[in-house]
Amino acid sequence: MTNDPSGFYDHAMDALDRVREHYPQLPDQMRTIRSSVPALVSRISAQILDGVGTYAATGERRREVVETAVLEGVGLFVDLLEGLPVACDRVDEVFRRMGGSAESRGPAGIDLIRAASQVATTSAWHELRQAADELGLPPEAIGSLGDVLFAFLQHLVDQVDVGFNASRNTRDPEVIRRRLAEAVLRGAPADDVRAIAVAAAWPLPAKCVVVSADLVRPRLPIAPADDRRVLCRVTERYVSMIVDASQSEAAVEALGALPITGPIAMSWPVPTDEAHHAARWTRRAIRLSRQGLIASAEVIDCANYRSALWLHADPALGRGICDEVLAPLMREKPYVRAGLAETLLLWLRSRASAPALANVLKVHDQTVRRRMRRLKVDFASALADPDQRMTLLMVLEAVTPVWLTEAGRASHLGHPQVADALAAADADADALYSSAHERV
Structure with missing residues (x-):
């Protein structure tokens, strides 16, 4: 088995191992029905397309997506029943991509997938009971397999939700602005920064200023700055903001409204691709101020202490x-x-x-x-x-x-x-x- 961050597959395989202890013939019986998997996939897919009205009116592309999802899910479940090694991350990724695709169509997209999953659950449970009856499995075994089936299908639905939320977050303006702040302050490649800046609708200034301050207490959750001119990055212990050099007062004002302690340090204007250096200077200025190595002030203008910042770097x-x-x-x-x-x-x-x-x-x-x-x-x-x-x-x-x-x-x-x-x-x-x- 490959990557299983949720631990679901380990749990499912343990449950199936217990079933196989009581019914050791189960793997052999599953192998006998593997040849019928294509027909099973077709039946479940047809019921989904018929059972979800919007799907019924869509074209061949939607049919292919549904059949692929059903095929991957059925194939993985049969592998689990046989006790074979499973490529769970590949199948999970199929369903996460479905969730991401659904997000682009708005709330209706995820609602359709959830409706389809309900049809799939009903259909799969019917098919499992029918196959178990034909194989002569007792009711206890069918009940145990049903528990694993329902948990398995819910896990796949969870992957859809993961993909949906991840895709939505990439479009959330506040999330994009946080990504931009992170990229600028870690010195990410210029092309990456420009691409995120376009998505964030935040024009990259020719010169920017970075202001920083310590939080009142570590890991204090704070809301992002309301001022759209300001990019904000919050770490466990401090806050840094980036703003056009001509609007440095806006950043100082926005930072002052947050639960900070001690002085605010403000860099001198620098090109945006040097903002990560400016952030480092502001953090050093705050540290030197606390150590009494530079004059204390409500707002420390780093431009007045370039020599101290340089000399105390090492x-x-x-x-x-x-x-x-x-x-x-x-x-x-x-x-x-x-x-x-x-x-x-x-x-x-x-x-x-x-x-x-x-x-x-x-x-x-x-x-x-x-x-x-x-x-x-x-x-x-x-x-x-x-x-x-x-x-x-x-x-x-x-x-x-x-x-x-x-x-x-x-x-x-x-x-x-x-x-x-x-x-x-x-x-x-x-x-x-x-x-x-x-x-x-």
């Missing part, structure tokens, strides 16, 4: 890069190191003056000047080379928040008005210089 590699690039700072005590790193990072971001940096850092101008003189000596070669300067900036972006937290220092990096404050301070300094120059 912690061991990240530590090696950090030790190499920031070697002059690694000799300092944590508190001093954090202050120097924050100063250098803000300067690399803005190239602001000492008064502007001092205003943001809440320190004296001379403190900033002293730090910068030292930093420009320690990192002279890196600051002189554009590539090294970019690497220095990326590493500082990733590790400075961690160092500030470890040293117990307040961070000024995530303040939303940092850039404005730096610009304003520089503007004030320019104004004071101009005023003094005019007075001179």
Whole structure:
């Protein structure tokens, strides 16, 4: 016997083994009637076609379908009675395909098959009793065989239902949208994604954004997002949504309406075929936020933490890069190191003056000047080379928040008005210089 996921055939064969223990002549008797199977198939098929009004009015194609189903069912049942190995998965697939075909014709299609199965059950039971009488089987044996027959026919009807439901699910808009979300977020081949997107009536954007958040508790069942612009994928522990980059606020709003906990992480715009990477970045951002490695916020914009996402992708590699690039700072005590790193990072971001940096850092101008003189000596070669300067900036972006937290220092990096404050301070300094120059 081949694949039997339902376990029905194992159960049926056990039941028939018990019948054969009491009636060992049964297999030989079944072999004697095998030659009459074609006539039996014709009789049952004719009764189905006559008994179901719509079938009676159909053409040769419907007759062939009915006869094929009856032939497969009768042949398999006789094999079971003889105790032969059976190809149950092949016959089950025939009936599942019938269910799938019926689904394309709407509810009436499955109703017709169920009506036909009732006619087939009545006809098959009549044929079995008649054959058993001719073979001289006692009533007890006929009753046992009848139980197996009814269970067998119900199993075939169940396969029809399986095929019907599977086909219906492939047409259910919500199911298709879930399939599309799964395909996009696992990085499926572009042709597959496009085909599912057409079926889902969801235009693939040139650029998309992924937002993610953790569920309040694992395996919490949630309804899909009502917003049709948003694709939603729900796992055991978190939710991810995909949306056109121009509509990122819609995804954040839809995600915020679900039972989530902690921050929402939002990727920067990426091509749709890179959405699976974006989803990974959002999950990493949430993890880093929980670990205190990036600033906590209601919505984490991953674009502000690219360096941290990159450096913490491989912690061991990240530590090696950090030790190499920031070697002059690694000799300092944590508190001093954090202050120097924050100063250098803000300067690399803005190239602001000492008064502007001092205003943001809440320190004296001379403190900033002293730090910068030292930093420009320690990192002279890196600051002189554009590539090294970019690497220095990326590493500082990733590790400075961690160092500030470890040293117990307040961070000024995530303040939303940092850039404005730096610009304003520089503007004030320019104004004071101009005023003094005019007075001179």
